[in-house]
Amino acid sequence: MLRLLRSEIYRLRRRWMPWIMLGLIFVAAFAIYFLIWASTQAQIELIRSGQAPPQGGPTIAQLQETLLIVTPERVQDFGVSVVSGFGSVMLIVFAASHVGTEFGWGTFRTLLAHGASRSGFLVSKAASLIFYALVFMTVGTAAAIAGSYTVSSLAGLPVGTGVDVAEVARVAAKSEYTFLPYMALALAIAVWSKSAGAGIAAGLVVYFAEGLVATLLVSLNRDYAQIVNWGLSRNASALTRTASGQGGPATQDPTASTLPDPTQAAIVLAVYAVIFLALAYWRLRSRDVTVGG
Amino acid sequence: MTVQPHEVVLRTTGLVKRFGSITAVDGLDLEVRRGEVVGLLGPNGAGKSTTIGMVLGLITPNAGTAEVLGRDVRVRREDALAGVGAMLEVTSFYPYLSGRDNLAAVALLRGGGALARVDPLLARLGLGPRGGSKFRTYSLGMRQRLGIASTLLADPALVILDEPANGLDPAGQREIRELIRELAGENRGVLLASHLLYEVEQVCDRVLVIKKGKLIASGTIAEVTRRGAYFEIVVDDKRRATEILRGLRIKEIRETPTGLDVVTDPGRGAELNRALASAGVYASALIPRATSLEDVFMELTETEGPSAATAS
Numbered sequence: 001m002l003r004l005l006r007s008e009i010y011r012l013r014r015r016w017m018p019w020i021m022l023g024l025i026f027v028a029a030f031a032i033y034f035l036i037w038a039s040t041q042a043q044i045e046l047i048r049s050g051q052a053p054p055q056g057g058p059t060i061a062q063l064q065e066t067l068l069i070v071t072p073e074r075v076q077d078f079g080v081s082v083v084s085g086f087g088s089v090m091l092i093v094f095a096a097s098h099v100g101t102e103f104g105w106g107t108f109r110t111l112l113a114h115g116a117s118r119s120g121f122l123v124s125k126a127a128s129l130i131f132y133a134l135v136f137m138t139v140g141t142a143a144a145i146a147g148s149y150t151v152s153s154l155a156g157l158p159v160g161t162g163v164d165v166a167e168v169a170r171v172a173a174k175s176e177y178t179f180l181p182y183m184a185l186a187l188a189i190a191v192w193s194k195s196a197g198a199g200i201a202a203g204l205v206v207y208f209a210e211g212l213v214a215t216l217l218v219s220l221n222r223d224y225a226q227i228v229n230w231g232l233s234r235n236a237s238a239l240t241r242t243a244s245g246q247g248g249p250a251t252q253d254p255t256a257s258t259l260p261d262p263t264q265a266a267i268v269l270a271v272y273a274v275i276f277l278a279l280a281y282w283r284l285r286s287r288d289v290t291v292g293g
Numbered sequence: 294m295t296v297q298p299h300e301v302v303l304r305t306t307g308l309v310k311r312f313g314s315i316t317a318v319d320g321l322d323l324e325v326r327r328g329e330v331v332g333l334l335g336p337n338g339a340g341k342s343t344t345i346g347m348v349l350g351l352i353t354p355n356a357g358t359a360e361v362l363g364r365d366v367r368v369r370r371e372d373a374l375a376g377v378g379a380m381l382e383v384t385s386f387y388p389y390l391s392g393r394d395n396l397a398a399v400a401l402l403r404g405g406g407a408l409a410r411v412d413p414l415l416a417r418l419g420l421g422p423r424g425g426s427k428f429r430t431y432s433l434g435m436r437q438r439l440g441i442a443s444t445l446l447a448d449p450a451l452v453i454l455d456e457p458a459n460g461l462d463p464a465g466q467r468e469i470r471e472l473i474r475e476l477a478g479e480n481r482g483v484l485l486a487s488h489l490l491y492e493v494e495q496v497c498d499r500v501l502v503i504k505k506g507k508l509i510a511s512g513t514i515a516e517v518t519r520r521g522a523y524f525e526i527v528v529d530d531k532r533r534a535t536e537i538l539r540g541l542r543i544k545e546i547r548e549t550p551t552g553l554d555v556v557t558d559p560g561r562g563a564e565l566n567r568a569l570a571s572a573g574v575y576a577s578a579l580i581p582r583a584t585s586l587e588d589v590f591m592e593l594t595e596t597e598g599p600s601a602a603t604a605s
Contacts, residue, residue: 003401003402003403003404004402006401006402007398007399007401007402010394010397010398010401011387011390011398014389014390014394015389016389105385105386105387105388106383106385107385107386107387109351109381109385110381110385110386110399110443111402112349112350112351113349113351113374113379113381114374114379114399114402114403114443114446114447115370115371115374115375115377115402115403115447116402117370117371288346288351288352288353289346289351289352290342290343290346290351290352
C-alpha cells in the first residue's frame with residue numbers, strides 16, 4: 001500500500017495539472033485582493049471627483065468600511081472563503097481527473113498487472129487527493145495572506161494584530177473538510193463510468209444544483225429543512241458558517257437559521273465520503289479489467 | 294530460497310471464464326517451468342488475453358485456479374504477482390511522463406531493488422537515448438520496448454508477454470526474440486502469446502494452441518508440427534495405392550495430380566513403401582514433407598471444434 005502511495009505521489013509531482021491548479025489558486029487568491037482594492041478605490045475617486053453622485057449608491061464611508069475586508073485580521077472570513085469558493089470547483093475537477101484518466105489511459109490495468117491491489121489503488125488515490133487538497137488550501141491561504149498584507153500596505157489600511165494564523169488554519173481545515181464528500185463523489189462516479197468527464201460533471205452538478213434546490217425548498221417552506229439537511233450542501237454550509245464564526249458566505253443565506261448542527265454536519269459529510277468511497281471500491285472489486293478498463 | 298532449475302512457475306488448472314453466454318476460456322490447464330519459453334497460440338478471440346488476465350488477477354475466473362510459484366492468484370494475489378513481470382497486449386503508460394519516469398513509477402510500486410534497474414533496463418531495450426522523452430512521443434515499437442522493460446523491473450521468475458513484437462521492425466523483432474531466449478537462459482519462465490508463428494517457432498520450447506477457449510494441441514514445436522507431416526507419393530495407380538494405405542491406419546490421404554499426399558508420422562516411410570511394393574504398386578517417388586507451425590496452426594484452428602489429438 002505504501003509503495004503504491006509513493007508511486008502515486010511521484011506521478012502527481014510530475015504532472016502539470018496539479019501545479020497549474022496551484023498556480024491558478026495562488027494568482028486568484030492574491031489578485032482578488034487587488035481587484036477589490038482597485039475597484040473600491042476607483043469608486044471612491046469617482047465620488048470625490050463628483051462624477052458619481054452617491055444617491056442610492058454606497059458612500060465613501062461605506063466603501064472604506066468594505067475595504068477593511070482585505071485587512072489581515074479578516075483573512076479567515078474573506079481570504080479563506082475566496083480560496084474555498086475556487087477550490088471546491090477545482091478540487092472536484094481534479095479528483096475526477098486524478099482517477100478517471102487512469103481508465104482512459106489504460107494505466108489502471110498496467111498498475112494491476114504490476115501487482116497493485118484494487119483496494120490499494122483506491123486508498124492511494126484517496127490519500128493523495130486529501131494530501132493535495134491540503135497543499136491546495138495551504139497555498140491558496142498563503143496567497144490570500146500575502147495579498148492581504150500587500151494591499152493593506154498599498155492602501156494604507158491598518159494591519160492591526162495581523163493574521164490570526166490558528167484561526168485561519170482552523171477555518172481553512174473546515175473548508176477543506178467540506179470538499180471531501182464532493183471529491184469522493186467525483187472519484188466514485190469516475191470509477192463507475194471509467195471517465196473523468198462523467199466524474200467532473202456529476203460532482204459539479206451535485207455541488208451547484210443540490211445547494212440551489214435545497215435553499216429554494218427551505219425558502220418556500222422551512223419544514224423542508226428536515227429533509228434537505230441530510231444532503232451535502234446544507235451540511236457543508238453549516239460547517240463553513242461556524243468555521244468563520246458568524247462571517248463567511250453562509251451568513252448571506254436567509255435560511256441559515258435552519259442549518260443543521262455543526263457536529264451533525266461533520267458526521268453526515270464523513271458518512272457521505274465513506275459511502276462514496278465504499279461504492280467505488282465495490283465497483284472496482286467486482287469488475288473484470290479488460291482492455292481499456 | 295533455493296531456486297529449482299525446472300520449478301513450475303505458472304500452473305493453471307481447469308480455468309473457466311464466461312462472459313454472459315460466451316465461454317471465453319473453457320477448462321484450461323497449462324504449465325510454465327523455469328528456463329522454458331511457452332507459446333500461447335490461437336486465433337483472435339481464442340481466449341489468450343483472457344487467460345493472461347486471469348493469471349494476473351485482472352479477470353475473475355468462473356472456475357479453476359491459477360498459481361504462480363505455488364501461490365493462488367485469487368487468494369494471495371500480491372504475493373503471487375511479486376514474482377511476475379507482465380506486458381499486456383495494449384501497452385499503457387502515463388503519457389505525461391518520460392519513459393524513464395514511467396519505469397520509475399512502476400519501480401516504486403514494485404519496491405526492492407527495482408529502482409536501480411531502471412537505467413540498465415532502458416539501455417538493454419535500446420531506449421537509453423530516448424529515456425527522457427515523454428511516453429506520448431514514443432513510436433509503437435518504443436512503447437513495446439518500454440512495456441518489455443517494465444516486466445523485468447521486479448526480477449521476475451515468470452515473464453508474460455502478450456504480442457511483444459507488435460509494431461516492431463524486423464530488426465526489432467529479432468532483438469526481442471533474442472531477449473526472450475536470454476530471459477529463459479536466466480532461468481525465468483516465459484509465457485509468450487503471439488500471432489507471429491515464425492517468432493513462436495524460433496523462440497518457444499513448447500506451444501499451446503487454444504481455440505474457443507479450449508486447449509486443442511500442446512507439446513514441443515517438433516511434436517506439434519509432426520502431426521501435420523506427410524509423405525508426397527508419386528504413383529500411377531492412385532486408387533489401388535489408396536486402398537492399400539487405408540489398411541495402415543493413416544490419418545489422412547489426399548489425392549494430388551501426381552499421386553497422393555499421405556499424412557502420417559514421419560518415421561513410417563519405409564513401412565509405406567514396403568506395403569505398396571509388396572502389393573505390386575511401385576511408387577516412383579516417396580518424399581517426406583515437413584510442415585511449419587503455421588501449417589499446423591491453420592489446420593488446427595480452421596477445423597471446427599476442438600481436436601482430441603494432443604501431442605503430449
